[in-house]
Amino acid sequence: MPDPDLRLIESFDEAQQFMTWLGERRTWLAVDTETGGLDWWRERLRTVQIGDTETGWTIPWEMWGGLAKDAIERYTGPTVMHNSKFDLHFLEHNGVKYPRHNLHDTMPMVGLIEPAMAKGLKPASERHVLKGAAQGGRALKSAMSKGKWTWDTVPINLPEYWIYASLDTVLTARLAEKFYPIIEAQYKRAYETEVAVAQVLCDMETRGMLIDPHYVADMSIWLDLQEVDLLGWFRDEVHIKNPMADAQTIRWFQSNGHQFTKRTEKGNLALDSEVLLDIAASDVWYSPVAAGVNRLRDLHKTRVTYFDAFMEFADDNDRIHTQINPMEAITARMSSTRPNLQNIPARKHGKMVRDSFLAGPGNKLISADFDQIEYRIMVSRAGEQNLIDAINGGQDLHTYMTSVVYGKPYEDVQPEERGVMKNATFAFLYGAGNTKFADMAGISINDAVEFRKMYSTQFPAIDHYARTINQLGATQGSVVTGYLGRKQAIWSKKESYKLLNYATQGEAGDVLKAKMVELSMTDAGQYMLLPIHDELLFEVPEEDAEEIKNIIEDVMPENHAFHVPLSVGADIVTRWGDKYS
Template sequence: VGDPSDNIPGIKGIGEKTAVPLLVAYQTLDGIYHNIEAIKGATRKKLEEGREIAYISRELAQIKRDVPIQLDLNACVAHDFDVNAAIELFRELEFRSFINRLMQQTKPQQLDLFTMDSQPETLQPSDNLVDTIIVDDEQKLQALATVLNAAQAIVWDVETSGLDQMQVDLVGIALAVNGEQGYYIPLGHQKGKQLPLQKVMDVLRHPLTNPNIDKIAHNASFDLVVTSRYGIEVTPITFDTMIAEWLRDPDSKFLGLKNFAQQYLGVQMTQIEELIGSGKNQKSMAQMPIEQVSPYAAADAAITYRAAEWLRPKLEQENLLHLYNTLEMPLVPVLASMERAGVALDVAYLREMSQRLTSQLKEIEHQIYDLSGGYGEFNINSPKQLNEVLFEQLNLPVEGLKRTTHGYSTDVNTLEKLRNDTGHPIILKIIDYRELSKLQSTYVDSLPELVNPHTGRIHTSYNQTGTSTGRLSSNNPNLQNIPIRTEIGREVRRAFVAPPGKLLLSVDYSQVELRVMAHISQDKTLLEAFAQDQDIHAATAAAVFGVPLEEVTYEQRSFAKRVNFGLMYGMGAFRLARDSDLTLAEAEKFIQQYFKRLPNVERYIRETKEKARKQGYLETLFGRKRRFNALYNAAHGGRVSQQIVAAEERAAINMPIQGTAADIMKRAMIDVYAALKDKPAFMILQVHDELVLEVPEDALQMTRDLVVQIMEQAFQLDAPLKANAQAGSNWRDMQPL
């Protein structure tokens, strides 16, 4: 059967289901070929055609046990070694637990010698990183209040019982006003001396809400939501070290405070797993002794202060501080308010939908079994069994398919290729089955479990640092992945509802990325189409196909739409041919014609790739940057695979466009949030280019007019921004407004 992971081919068309009975009957490969006459049908033919490859595969798979080698186990024991070099290697490989063990087992004087190129001079041990003060009586609390009220900036960090910011209990608060000392106020530990929660909140409220004292955090949104649930709306939040590191390098591997401190500050902090354990042995923070948690928490606060001091000049040097101060940081309280607000969910509707999906899946399951060529029942979700059905039982062609450890890939791209190449009805059924199954498990059955028992709503978490382009992402649930192109996918949106007396208002940017493309490229065809408020895809089709706008067919418009968006993501002729009915030559000709009619778009693509190669980074219209190291290295003599270069070129073409669109949406969200401060409507969701608000029925028109105006004026483009509004009792059934 071979082993693709080790490049051992095996006999084409022979899988485990066929091979096992043969080996049981004839014991060995030699036994199989000695009795080849007794084997019937297609299996015998495959064995005969694959005889040579079978024996080559056996030779490749056999482990050599007669290699002349002398092994002295004592020589393998690590004796004297270069501790500094070992730590450097472990850091490069991200073997953090190895570094921790080495730190614990190595004499301090050995570590003092360790230096890093262009990095801090010493790696500090994790114990006693900062001076820790446990605030557990009123005298200490008043002394802390005096320090906080006199500070220019305060770092605050909450320790909690879990990760769901809307349900966790507050276990303690860590604070710092410099990088050398941290305070820890225990509040929710199961044992130990602690102050009353309300007393602490009353004392902290003034410094944490004082507009003249800057507030700093690492992943501020989490701390902000938790603290607000306990009655303090921390403000102003002026620096978030996680967002700063991400803005400096959107592809950074050091967004976590511990990783960042180790990489850039030379500080080896205690990992959370070292404190509370992991897996079945993991404890909650509340179960941990105060004496163990306090140095961990105090270090988090003080090291965050150091990180902010390190990052601020870096942002200034790279001309990112203005973007940080005017866009990213003002967005933090906006997202926190949306997370707290949440959205109502029709759980009964989802339960009924799940029952319908279960029945549909059963029906499709039986249809797949009937189309399997007599194979019978099997696990449709098993790639291994699917391989046996498709490529052995049905003998579908495997030319050009990607190999995997189970045989051949059965991912969606492979299935689409098989559907196009063979037209076999089982393929479409498998695609349908997977789509429904994923929809049911990911959303229909999971969403009700995410409803907060205290609020009765779903509170998604927005990730401000989750993409390289600046777009927001979300989880629990992932709103961006809710399908909207299929009817069954749109049914999931039906479950997001407005409470009685209210409506959902959706305001969506119209073709914002194409408008950005028109502005950046200054292509006359695109700019004129937007200026005349034409259907941009129909206008593109008219230009490319050379027909009057009113004569553009549905098929021509759909094709132009695919090309318009595809080219922004670096689509070439091969991809266009694969995704359409065109031959490669026809696809190449179409793209040539497209660029002939829209020459500035072609120029933009060419110049953008060249700029990425030359300077190693690109920017949005707002000044957001992303590095393209592979393109830069390849252009300056480095050895980079063509596959990586091609992928970075596609990303480079898209980055200024999608990044600018993301910046525009963020600017709009900040402005909408400010405008609605004293009004009854509020934002609850942000997905792609869409904002969703919860609005009292009697405030709908006023809110609609205000939000549309703000979104359309968020940024001035030569292809003016346009926003469309619709409203309804749920997220699916909405009427234009």
């Protein structure tokens, strides 16, 4: 391909040239934005870029925003972005009525065809459409450093800036031209779901989740006071000035006779929670110090990661617009940032953190989540008939598996035995070795070895399925999952033991995404707020809560694609944490 023709619009003549160019025939029109930051609700839209495989234009928003708006709204052909949700937010927040029905996205194209490769525009372009695609970014970074500019202050007419911006549209159009025929031939359903779910997520993020600012501030202060008290104890009683500094704490334990053996990947002595728990168990005298370090870390992380972050990212109406990344993980499951709401713990502090979120006046929250979705998918794909029959017969999966492995009546299974089985099944799904398996199941290594033998004997179809997936990972590094026809890959064939987990997680994520798209076309869609793992959160008018709950429970389950139903339970609550009481 010829070198790209990159341009900056600064005059009426250049604007006319752009409109003449826009009227030419092309397969793909690419659209991009440059902004003052990552948060569409509080940062500036600075430029809009429009281009094709040969030409890219940068349009300053403050001077020529009407030109960009008119060009986008009037264009009737297919348009394409890379990570469309980000640009859609900024454009629509600034008044652009984007023709979503014709919008495509090269990020899911890359992610579907090359799931184990970097999905970013520059690395994908380097691999496929333009060697040296990342050089402009490095030149801009250097210029911004010299000028001490930020993304909000760098001059638009700085050549390194507008050339970098214009080029992105050319790269996007070229990637679409290369990848879309493959998408249509091999990944059409998965791609259409990814494009649709990005637009659903855009709307969900726009609504935002309401926090209780007084509760959040109070919890932050309370946790901080707990930290201060504990730091004082370390300083005055233990004589460790800063127990958050690993080096100081390690020296204290060494000076008192403890020998460290575990090291980090960089070769330093390790002081993670596992090491601290081992120290606490090895000597009664060490126990309060080791437990205190763990508690201090826990207090600090909870305060900073959640309550302080909630205050930082709340808008003027006390709503948080977390950024949901639709294909962040290698499994293509969703994640979230600014702030991270995906990693709120299920148990420890889980209710306390979730209580930060509540329904607005006159509203209720509905939390709907799948029942044991990953286990059920694994059982179905493996074709383990007694487990399929048990689930279809209404029996609890983990209780039934426990009764089979331990050879005892279903009704005699104890909660702690069920817990061991649940954790053991998780460990099996994650491809854990004996040591990790024992740790996750809460049993000894010898018991873990015997347990795995019994597991494989009692559930031979699951064992065979796991071995088959493992072999595919070792030989070809990927497997195609059935629900959307997505290729699930691993980073390296040496990690073949991870493929069962990745494939199962990925398929569970695909079910959730497909159901989000279905729900978006019902009366419940306008109320969706957040996907969290296998859960969807809604905020609905109180008088409509039961009706919307019925719609969710009718649409969200998947009753046909697997040998067992992927059932859903929904709860109407005032605070998100109420579900976890």
